[in-house]
Amino acid sequence: MTELMAGVEHTPLALLMLGRQSDGNSERGVDCPGELPPASDPSLVERARTAKAALGDQVFVLGHHYQRDEVIEFADVTGDSFRLAQQAAARPDAPYLIFCGVHFMAESADILTGPGQHVVLPDLAAGCSMADMASFEQVEDCWEQLGSVGLDAVTVPVSYMNSSAAIKGFTGRHGGTICTSSNAKRALEWAFSKGEKVLFLPDQHLGRNTAVRELGLSLDDCVVWNPRLPLGGNTAEALAAATMILWKGHCSVHGRFTKESVDDVRARVPGVQVLVHPECQYEVVEAADLVGSTERIITLVEESPAGTAWAIGTELNLVRRLAEAHPDKSIVFLEKTVCFCSTMNRIDLPHLVWALEELVAGRIPNQITVEPETALHARRALDQMLALP
Ligand code: 13P
């Protein structure tokens, strides 16, 4: 343990120091095993170009919208987590997929691709704190407890893409579906056609925002499941009365936008439209003008007329790129105290160059593989998502 780790509370939720140590059962990171080029190397762009050209069709680079500019420059496709899952599934001929995003996305890509394909995550420390908020053991325990009060048979699990492969496997085994922020409404509608209740994992905000704002449920129809408490901190009666059982998880980036920042930007910027991601807290989404997945945020801004003003509540790399791409519009970041997603930012040009050059040398670095039994069930839940009406 590093000195810095001393004194850090060791709970299943505590993030390891980024890039140090390892935990194969979670999104937490490990050291990069190879020789990384220094970030100061002036030839990094050239090296990335050369290695990518040498690999040609052998490699397909996927880049999530929250990635750094220096990485997005080398992406063959960019997208939100839904689009990237579709794109990974649609590339059966590429033996190597370099996933510039976070660990759970690379796991999903591995599940959706064939046996001869290899998914590479340039830095294994690119995890997701939200995904780590629901461990497999906790979710199994929750399901058993729901069974003990006779509710498992009427409950359908719906898991956000931002979850480990093990949670996706749990979801597939229990007849549920995966969703992303682009299709959460359709996923819930589908789930309610199969059962009376939904166990929504692990982002309580996306679950609540979708159920209440898009499906017309009330806040009282939702209960929160705290995995540290018996029955998640609820009575058996409250669980029986609830329609949505929301796992107590959140995004450490989007969860920090506040209603005060919405009020503040309205006072500062006349005519501003506030546009936020559905991982934001309910009161923030309620105070905003528009809500959308990253893909929808981009479309709304792109399609808006020149001269419009936007305050955007999502990851900073994306907001900055949007502002640069649309100088005819006024685009500001919603909150001063929120910054980049630190784990998305782990993937930088040195890591990408290293991953590409390793492939050129005939070695497969940082391959992400999901154990076959888990992958089988997770695939069922992912396929269910891809088949949503
Ligand atoms: P989407 O890509 O589905 O918008 O999700 C945002 C996110 O937080 C990804 O980690």
Ligand code: SF4
């Ligand atoms: Fe996870 Fe939030 Fe970062 Fe997305 S933005 S990877 S949900 S911590």
